[in-house]
Amino acid sequence: MIDKILLEKLKSNFSEAYWFIKTNKVRTFLTALGIIFGVASVITMLAIGNGAEKEILAQLELVGVNNIVVTPILDEENEDAEQSDEDDGKTESKRFSKGLDILDALSAQKNIPSIKLVSPEIILNTYVINNGRQNSVKLVGISPAFFETSNINLENGKTFSDYQIKNALPVCIIGKKVEKKLFTGKSALGMQIKVKDVWLQVIGVIEEKMISDKSQENLGIRDLNKDIYIPLNTFLVRYKDRKIISDKIGTRNRNQNGPKKRIPRGNYHQIDKLTLQVSNSKELKATAEVLSKMLKRRHNDVLDFEITIPIQLLKQQQKTKQIFNIVLIIIAGISLLIGGIGIMNIMLASVLERTKEIGIIRAIGATEEDVILQFLSESVLISVGGGIIGIVLGVIGAYVIEIVSGIETVLTLNSIMLSFFIAVIVGLVFGIFPAKAAAKKKPIEALRSE
Secondary structure (H helix, E strand, O other), X not given: OHHHHHHHHHHHHHHHHHHHHHHOHHHHHHHHXXXXXXXXXXXXXXXXXXXXXXXXXXXXXXXXXXXXXXXXXXXXXXXXXXXHXXXXXXXXXXXXXXXXXXXXXXXXXXXXXXXXXXXXXXXEEEEEEEOOEEEEEEEXXXXXXXXXXXXXXXXXXXXXXXXXXXXXXXXXXXXXXXXXXXXXXXXXXXXXXXXXXXXXXXXXXEOOOOOOHHHHHHHOOOOHHHEEEEXXXXXXXXXXOHHHOOOOOOOEEEOOOOOEEEOOOOOOOOOOEEEEEEOOHHHHHHHHHHHHHHHHHHOOOOOOEEEEOHHHHHXXXXXXXXXXXHHHHHHHHHHHHHHHHHHHHHHHHHHHHOHHHHHHHHHOOOOHHHHHHHHHHHHHHHHHHHHHHHHHHHHHHHHHHHHHHOOOOOXXXXXXXXXHHHHHHHHHHHHHHHHHHHHOOOHHXXXXXX
């Protein structure tokens, strides 16, 4: 019975609040603007934050959680520094380095206990011919560990067998985009493709991975879906091994009528990328330091390689984005606070305007609780209405930002419900003071006021 009476009171109060809001549309809309923009801002900022988090997780999946990446520094990058020495009349010869090679990978795996997997890669920009069509492609020589360190799964087929690896057989695994381009509408398994001058049999197709242009730029990774993969031994035997090319590269000669000139060695590194997976993420930094010292010693103290830890770069990027998102959410929260203050000011003004009305309803038997409920109903209704409009604007805003700027946004039901809940709370909190102020007015004083 009591619940029924309370429900009737609430229904009556909300009906009265709706009537008052309807008769003061402009003032109500202006009052709700703070709530509208506050809710829209919170939803949009949370969508941007969720999109950034999703992007970070996707990038982590691409680079591997516990990976260390070693890339060679090409000889040409050191030409300017040496040229300046020659211009000054100096003839100091540069130390000789054998370059980054497979022996470095084997040495790291053997001598550094924290390293779990080692995956060297050799990359060749070349072309593939199929059915008389020629297409540009990257041919990548890999070890069996490549698929695990790169988080790649096969969609069809199988990986290289020990026999195929040992005997350098002409087999390959292709990216999904390569299959779609060369074998439209049919499976590539068992088919033959000609890569440069060698016929390769397709034994597998990798699962397509979504790699954005931004991820490729930030992390220095390739679109793995566009590559053709062959065993490392197959690459060295059937294509190219920089280790055994021209002994003349890197030597110096002297012209009879001029100073000594250095013959550029070009790319003297046997491998183009070395990925090492560490067993424990806590050992990443220490392992990278040991690896750097080992490689420098093996390269005759020549720093012709670069070591990066992708997860640390991503964590720093994630931290920066989190700070940025927190600042934006705080700004959105300030909008909600201002909206709440606006509701309180309007409700206080409404109390002064309706003093006689308050006196009449108190005189005919309304209690303080009834007056509080009436004014709280108005403030909550304004907040709820503003919250609903804000949700619509927030959702639209998130989609517009994604289309215009290319920033990925992720809308979730939790963020929408949270924003709406905050809007209702703001209406309740900032409506309490005006409601109590109205309830405390004595009936006789209220009726006498002008």
